[in-house]
Amino acid sequence: MANTSYPASYYAASANPAPSRPALQDDVETDVCVIGAGYTGLSSALFLLEHGFKVTIVEAAKVGFGASGRNGGQIVNSYSRDIDVIERSVGPQQARLLGNMAFEGGRIIRERVAKYQIQCDLKDGGVFAALTAKQMGHLESQKRLWERFGHTQLELLDQRRIREVVACEEYVGGMLDMSGGHIHPLNLALGEAAAVESLGGVIYEQSPAVRIERGASPVVHTPQGKVRAKFIIVAGNAYLGNLVPELAAKSMPCGTQVIATEPLGEELAHRLLPQDYCVEDCNYLLDYYRLTGDKRLIFGGGVVYGARDPANIEAIIRPKMLKAFPQLKDVKIDYAWTGNFLLTLSRLPQVGRLGDNVYYSQGCSGHGVTYTHLAGKVLAEALRGQAERFDAFADLPHYPFPGGQLLRTPFAAMGAWYYGLRDKLGF
8 A cells, every 4th residue: 555645845844753554454343433533533533531531542654644734824803705795695593602712713723722732833913904995894893793703813904003013014013922933833733633542542554544434333444444323424635536426526636735934033033023923915816924933934925716836836826925025036935735624605614414423514614724623623522422513513504616526616716706806806
């Protein structure tokens, strides 16, 4: 069987030491079999183990191989569609439940880092940067909305204030969220995996789930073994393939690209981001960036619908970086990589149950670092018989992409082109 290693990213090159975990080669029994050792699977496993469940994780490649180990590393609150959009869609009662959970994921991350002493360069503070007066107006509305749900660690930044936190001349203002922040995402995943194992959980790497045998006692089959369980949690997200066809029809893998510069040195890094906050702009097709622990700039953006790997990632992202920071024109790019996230038509996560014992969460739509940690808690609650919060997500309406899988990529790309044009024209 092929051994799948991490992509050649900055995160893989700077990862904390981790054990090599064996592939599943036997028949094993467990309470819960989790498919996927990314944030959703690891968070679910941790919450279940803490409540006495026996948990086995099967991972197709390595812990954090997918989006969990490749993303921009930003702790961003709420969902890819904000609470006001949810409220218009489902009404005030369901929206209240979802709104009350919108800021929980970041707290869970911090609790995990502290409890299990995870070394992942955790820093507080995230900035939403406005490029136009209209975007600034949206941030003012967003602040009022989030404060309505008890989230108060927010500060609006005028043009003078945003210059104090980021050395970019493009922005007219912004909003600082001190409960946001950033982490080394792969090291967070590796630390959570070690925590899973410290509680007796078992993780098998290089063990893709190739078939789920559904029924009263479901079985997950891998190429060389099987896991018999009482419950299954499907947490493969954009790397699930067609393992569960009814989930694949309502989602689409998309690629995002990231680069990491050479180390900038303390002085230049401090000039760019004096408080070491992470930043994302307010465009529909947004750019995002932050400093690493060794003072590189991580810069990401762009979406490739259908998850093709671009031939030259640096050619796509470097011009975006230089537009924000022309002072980096002579800086070398040391790493460039791509990774997939899972997009839904509504841009809201899909959560549910297949039959009585197969649970799933997927489709973070680019907002996954915090949501996946919340999802793990919500899934664990549901398996323990506390389903109110699970049902609030499960009852969100979801639809297949127009034209099915054949046409979902061109339709999504057409929509992105339209919103990208709106970004450029400022309306």
